[in-house]
Amino acid sequence: MLQLRSVTKRFGTIIALDDVSLDIARGEFFGLLGPNGAGKSTLMSLVAGLRAADAGTLHLDGAPLTAANAASRTSLGLVPQHIALYPELNADENLRIFGALYGLRGADLRDRINTALTAVQLADRRRDPVKNFSGGMQRRLNLVAALLHRPKLLLCDEPTVGVDPQSRNAIFEYLQALNRDGLTIIYSTHYMEEATRLCSRIGIIDHGKILALGTLEELLTRLPFEEEIRFPATAATAPLAVELAALGELATADGSHRFRPHIDCKLSAFYARAESHAVPGRLFTSQRPTLEAVFLHLTGRTLRE
Amino acid sequence: MRPILVLLRKDFTNFFRNKAAVSLTFIVPFAMIWLFGVIFGVNKKDSGPNGIPLAVVNASDNPAAATLVAALQAEKSFYVYTKFVNPDKSTRPLTEADLRSMMQAPDADFRFALVIPPDVVSETTFGLHLKIFSNPRNEIETQTVNGMLQKTIFTTVPQLLGQSLQARAKNFLGDSRFKQFNGTIAAAVSDAFGADKDQVQRDLEAGDFGFGQITGPTQPADRSLRRLDAPKDPTSNAPPTSVAQPAVAPATTGAVDALSRIVRLETIQVVGADVKSPFATSIVGGWAIQFLLFALSASATSLFRERDAGIFQRLLAAPVTRAHILWSKFLYGVILGIVQLMVLFVAGRILFGIEVEKHFVLLVLVCTFAAAACTSFGMLLAALSPNAEAAQGLATFLIMIMSSLGGAWFPITLMPVFIQQFSKLTLVYWSMEGFSAVLWAGQSFFQLLPILGILGGITVLVMSIAVWRFNRGKIFG
Numbered sequence: 001m002l003q004l005r006s007v008t009k010r011f012g013t014i015i016a017l018d019d020v021s022l023d024i025a026r027g028e029f030f031g032l033l034g035p036n037g038a039g040k041s042t043l044m045s046l047v048a049g050l051r052a053a054d055a056g057t058l059h060l061d062g063a064p065l066t067a068a069n070a071a072s073r074t075s076l077g078l079v080p081q082h083i084a085l086y087p088e089l090n091a092d093e094n095l096r097i098f099g100a101l102y103g104l105r106g107a108d109l110r111d112r113i114n115t116a117l118t119a120v121q122l123a124d125r126r127r128d129p130v131k132n133f134s135g136g137m138q139r140r141l142n143l144v145a146a147l148l149h150r151p152k153l154l155l156c157d158e159p160t161v162g163v164d165p166q167s168r169n170a171i172f173e174y175l176q177a178l179n180r181d182g183l184t185i186i187y188s189t190h191y192m193e194e195a196t197r198l199c200s201r202i203g204i205i206d207h208g209k210i211l212a213l214g215t216l217e218e219l220l221t222r223l224p225f226e227e228e229i230r231f232p233a234t235a236a237t238a239p240l241a242v243e244l245a246a247l248g249e250l251a252t253a254d255g256s257h258r259f260r261p262h263i264d265c266k267l268s269a270f271y272a273r274a275e276s277h278a279v280p281g282r283l284f285t286s287q288r289p290t291l292e293a294v295f296l297h298l299t300g301r302t303l304r305e
Numbered sequence: 306m307r308p309i310l311v312l313l314r315k316d317f318t319n320f321f322r323n324k325a326a327v328s329l330t331f332i333v334p335f336a337m338i339w340l341f342g343v344i345f346g347v348n349k350k351d352s353g354p355n356g357i358p359l360a361v362v363n364a365s366d367n368p369a370a371a372t373l374v375a376a377l378q379a380e381k382s383f384y385v386y387t388k389f390v391n392p393d394k395s396t397r398p399l400t401e402a403d404l405r406s407m408m409q410a411p412d413a414d415f416r417f418a419l420v421i422p423p424d425v426v427s428e429t430t431f432g433l434h435l436k437i438f439s440n441p442r443n444e445i446e447t448q449t450v451n452g453m454l455q456k457t458i459f460t461t462v463p464q465l466l467g468q469s470l471q472a473r474a475k476n477f478l479g480d481s482r483f484k485q486f487n488g489t490i491a492a493a494v495s496d497a498f499g500a501d502k503d504q505v506q507r508d509l510e511a512g513d514f515g516f517g518q519i520t521g522p523t524q525p526a527d528r529s530l531r532r533l534d535a536p537k538d539p540t541s542n543a544p545p546t547s548v549a550q551p552a553v554a555p556a557t558t559g560a561v562d563a564l565s566r567i568v569r570l571e572t573i574q575v576v577g578a579d580v581k582s583p584f585a586t587s588i589v590g591g592w593a594i595q596f597l598l599f600a601l602s603a604s605a606t607s608l609f610r611e612r613d614a615g616i617f618q619r620l621l622a623a624p625v626t627r628a629h630i631l632w633s634k635f636l637y638g639v640i641l642g643i644v645q646l647m648v649l650f651v652a653g654r655i656l657f658g659i660e661v662e663k664h665f666v667l668l669v670l671v672c673t674f675a676a677a678a679c680t681s682f683g684m685l686l687a688a689l690s691p692n693a694e695a696a697q698g699l700a701t702f703l704i705m706i707m708s709s710l711g712g713a714w715f716p717i718t719l720m721p722v723f724i725q726q727f728s729k730l731t732l733v734y735w736s737m738e739g740f741s742a743v744l745w746a747g748q749s750f751f752q753l754l755p756i757l758g759i760l761g762g763i764t765v766l767v768m769s770i771a772v773w774r775f776n777r778g779k780i781f782g
């Protein structure tokens with residue numbers, strides 16, 4: 001559905017996107033995971049046609065995505081990272097304006113507004129000026145304002161910043177329902193929990209480069225493994241422990257070994273050694289691998305740095 | 306076009322939601338017009354300064370000096386002090402020494418003083434010797450006061466000049482030859498006009514060249530020139546001693562009449578003769594346009610608010626172009642401007658009787674073009690500035706310059722000629738020209754076309770620059 005080929009975007013000397021290529025298939029819930037300044041919003045703005053790429057091409061369903069291509073913009077919906085609503089106007093008026101800009105009007109527009117407000121539990125606050133809304137309510141309105149025209153591709157740029165867990169859940173469920181109904185979603189976040197929970201495929205982005213791309217499982221297998229593996233310190237595991245000392249940091253206490261692998265030590269390498277020493281896998285306990293660890297592995301930094 | 310209308314409707318919804326903006330548009334103009342009217346005394350028959358405090362010290366025993374003091378007291382532009390008030394509330398005439406100390410006090414009652422010294426007329430110099438003390442804190446005021454004093458002196462007591470001439474001649478010719486000179490003249494006059502030769506000679510020696518006798522009974526043609534010798538108001542603050550002496554008063558009256566004979570000014574109003582409230586009509590346009598510039602540059606800076614709120618991202622991600630956003634703002638400004646100007650003129654109608662309804666359609670037309678020019682100015686500011694604060698600062702600065710240069714504050718003819726050339730570069734000037742062409746001169750549509758063309762040209766030019774800057778500037782970045 002969406003194709004990016006060698007897309008580069010610079011702001012002066014900053015390279016916000018560096019030779020990014022990406023394919024998004026219809027119906028995907030694609031997560032763009034990266035820390036502050038990674039280039040997530042820049043990527044969104046290029047797809048939405050707000051900016052032009054310095055190099056490379058973007059296509060939506062085969063048609064080039066440029067600022068001039070207004071037609072393709074009706075199949076896109078953008079949920080900006082910052083609340084983009086008219087604060088003096090009420091929820092209803094905001095939605096009417098944004099709907100009208102997509103050519104909606106009359107009873108059709110009214111129906112869609114009702115549906116949208118109900119979906120994000122704002123129907124009873126529709127006559128209140130947006131400036132009087134709580135941050136979470138504004139977020140929810142910010143989200144549905146991009147959906148009235150029923151886009152085929154929704155660009156969600158960190159739509160849950162400052163939202164309490166309950167509202168966040170409501171947003172997640174709403175987005176998941178939309179995705180089940182066929183909406184393709186690109187969802188940017190720096191919360192790995194969100195990407196883990198929502199996304200069928202995830203791209204990890206940092207310094208304008210996509211560092212890794214795949215399903216959650218695929219990304220996790222790139223991981224050497226978790227930060228810490230424990231196994232009993234017995235005669236049977238002693239030869240393994242000796243070998244592991246070269247692959248990472250090994251400590252022994254209270255009858256168990258605690259192994260912290262070096263960053264370049266692959267999970268497959270670990271299991272291969274265990275097998276060669278006939279140490280059964282059930283002896284190992286570990287934390288479940290996380291995207292956080294993947295990111296740390298790829299960049300040497302944590303997501304929140 | 307549809308996105309423009311949607312955005313336009315949005316701007317107006319926003320506008321009516323904003324109580325401050327609404328009152329700024331509909332109520333403030335009334336208050337402002339009224340206030341300006343009071344300050345500038347629009348509804349008074351006479352314009353000009355009123356009651357500038359002036360101290361007068363008369364140290365001369367020349368009767369003409371007393372006449373001058375009386376005339377100054379009658380002049381409504383001055384509020385004349387002649388007395389020094391002692392702590393016990395008793396008074397004595399002011400002296401020159403009083404003036405110096407009183408005027409140096411920070412809370413001085415007056416900043417101008419006229420001293421008529423004992424040697425107001427002397428034998429050794431030609432002309433009158435008068436001293437004007439001033440604290441010229443305000444250049445324009447000082448000029449005005451000097452001008453008013455000169456006018457009063459020369460129209461009131463020309464015989465002082467005559468005396469000065471006589472004294473100088475006497476000094477030059479010597480006593481006997483001087484008497485002989487006057488005697489010859491007096492003989493010639495009595496031969497020609499049949500007057501008493503001795504009387505004429507006495508008059509000549511007193512510096513009275515007889516203007517009074519020649520023209521005394523005749524009324525001057527133009528009554529407005531008689532204002533200076535209008536009967537004195539008995540309730541005025543003139544001290545009894547300085548009431549004009551009968552012997553001098555007729556000569557004064559006659560002298561003014563004589564001057565008005567020699568230079569007979571007849572003012573015939575060629576344009577706007579049937580305009581009911583001329584002063585208000587000619588200046589309301591200036592205030593209106595200045596007010597509009599402020600209002601519209603403020604509304605143009607709402608572009609920054611929307612940018613900062615990230616709303617442009619949402620708009621531009623929709624099938625909305627930058628041009629749509631800019632032209633909707635422009636249209637909004639123009640409509641708001643027309644409404645605001647019309648409100649101002651209606652305020653002028655209600656408060657000062659400016660005849661707007663007489664040329665309503667043409668007035669709306671000029672308002673439209675003026676509003677368009679003002680809006681384009683606001684848009685250009687928004688295009689050139691990095692943020693709303695900078696735009697507001699720049700707006701204030703430029704509006705002040707354009708308004709003063711363009712003649713919204715005082716007539717441009719008061720400015721140096723080379724500056725007047727710049728007036729014509731301002732939209733304030735052309736807007737005011739448009740208003741006065743309609744309200745003052747009652748011009749027709751075709752006569753208005755050049756002015757409308759210039760305002761339209763300014764709009765096109767300024768908007769072109771603005772759109773060009775917007776497209777490369779930061780506002781959509």
Ligand SMILES: Nc1ncnc2c1ncn2[C@@H]1O[C@H](COP(=O)(O)OP(=O)(O)OP(=O)(O)O)[C@@H](O)[C@H]1O
Binds near residue numbers: 015039782
């Ligand atoms: N308009 C701009 N002008 C200059 N530099 C910019 C601009 N927009 C983004 N950048 C730079 O481009 C880089 C990527 O920014 P971007 O906003 O895409 O990051 P992000 O991943 O969305 O970060 P965040 O999580 O903080 O929103 C940053 O270094 C940023 O400073």
Ligand SMILES: [Mg+2]
Binds near residue numbers: 042081
């Ligand atoms: Mg961002």
